[in-house]
Amino acid sequence: MNAVTQMAQTARPAFGTVLAEHMAVARWHDGAWSDCEIRPTGPIEIHPAAHVLHYGSTCFEGFKAYRWSDGSINVFRMDRHIERMRQSARALVMPEPGAEQLAGMVRAVIDRCRATVPEAPGALYLRPVLFGTTANIGAAATPSSEATLVVLASPVWDYFAGGAKPLRIFVDDVNTRTASHIGMVKTGGNYAAALGPTLAARQRYGVDQVLFCPGGQVQETGAANFVLVGEGQLLTRSLDPSFLHGVTRDSLLRLARDSGFEVEERVFHVEEMLERIRDMEAALSGTAAVLAGVGTLVYRGAEHRVGTGETGPITRRLRAALVAIQQGEAPDRYGWLTRV
Ligand SMILES: *Cc1c(COP(=O)(O)O)cnc(C)c1O
Numbered sequence: 001m002n003a004v005t006q007m008a009q010t011a012r013p014a015f016g017t018v019l020a021e022h023m024a025v026a027r028w029h030d031g032a033w034s035d036c037e038i039r040p041t042g043p044i045e046i047h048p049a050a051h052v053l054h055y056g057s058t059c060f061e062g063f064k065a066y067r068w069s070d071g072s073i074n075v076f077r078m079d080r081h082i083e084r085m086r087q088s089a090r091a092l093v094m095p096e097p098g099a100e101q102l103a104g105m106v107r108a109v110i111d112r113c114r115a116t117v118p119e120a121p122g123a124l125y126l127r128p129v130l131f132g133t134t135a136n137i138g139a140a141a142t143p144s145s146e147a148t149l150v151v152l153a154s155p156v157w158d159y160f161a162g163g164a165k166p167l168r169i170f171v172d173d174v175n176t177r178t179a180s181h182i183g184m185v186k187t188g189g190n191y192a193a194a195l196g197p198t199l200a201a202r203q204r205y206g207v208d209q210v211l212f213c214p215g216g217q218v219q220e221t222g223a224a225n226f227v228l229v230g231e232g233q234l235l236t237r238s239l240d241p242s243f244l245h246g247v248t249r250d251s252l253l254r255l256a257r258d259s260g261f262e263v264e265e266r267v268f269h270v271e272e273m274l275e276r277i278r279d280m281e282a283a284l285s286g287t288a289a290v291l292a293g294v295g296t297l298v299y300r301g302a303e304h305r306v307g308t309g310e311t312g313p314i315t316r317r318l319r320a321a322l323v324a325i326q327q328g329e330a331p332d333r334y335g336w337l338t339r340v
Pocket of ligand 1: 223
């Protein structure tokens with residue numbers, strides 16, 4: 001038994017706190033990427049004048065590799081996540097990693113960490129991160145000409161260990177999570193921007209997360225998309241640049257459509273949401289938790305129970321259907337998994 005497996009059995013470390021022993025690193029310099037280097041996970045030297053530290057030139061991705069019961073390791077929607085990373089880099093005027101290059105780095109890391117990929121319901125969470133390293137504190141309006149790309153891996157265990165407690169969510173129609181043109185980019189500054197309002201709401205209302213609803217339009221939380229589901233129906237905000245286009249969201253919509261749900265993607269407001277939760281379920285979607293039920297919404301000081309206040313049966317069914325595909329227990333009808 002290796003150290004990581006042992007740790008999983010003695011205690012369940014919080015998501016993201018345990019890193020695999022190796023990482024992949026590549027550097028952009030003089031207009032070209034260096035070869036990928038695999039090295040022990042650890043500190044990277046960075047100049048204090050580096051572009052990322054002052055002007056926030058950074059983006060990342062997050063996705064999972066699953067160990068199936070036949071022992072094979074399979075990555076969920078790798079191409080889609082790599083494409084989103086490339087799109088984030090472009091949006092931030094950063095050097096764009098090649099799709100083949102990034103896939104190669106991901107494969108190299110998984111290969112080195114093969115033994116530490118947990119059994120289902122655990123997974124190996126993969127975290128590519130790109131940051132601008134040019135040392136120039138006068139570059140507020142100049143892109144970084146140098147950058148570093150790292151692929152980290154982290155064994156993660158069941159997100160719902162200890163029971164899937166329904167979430168308490170604060171509905172915020174005052175603050176915005178990010179600037180409207182950059183919400184679809186997975187960039188550090190967006191999370192920094194959401195942190196203050198989220199901590200304040202936690203302290204004040206004892207909630208888990210904040211559902212940002214700028215101008216009264218329901219959007220998403222700090223790190224997950226928001227969906228309403230009912231018997232044969234699903235309602236979620238239509239895609240626009242103001243929020244993150246989740247791969248989990250896309251996958252759930254596909255599954256829902258193909259099992260006969262009427263899927264509505266459109267703008268809707270807080271008032272309609274409060275109306276609909278009387279007979280619909282609410283849930284957050286994202287790679288980490290897949291689909292997590294919402295039990296209570298707190299809006300303008302009042303508590304609104306979602307359905308029975310428990311994670312609903314349709315939420316659990318949709319989640320189970322997606323997890324079954326990820327873990328190789330249901331056929332991969334859509335070609336979502338890549339064996340590595
Ligand atoms: C990563 C993320 C999501 C979920 O995206 P997935 O691709 O489903 O993991 C949703 N919202 C935000 C803000 C995110 O950062």
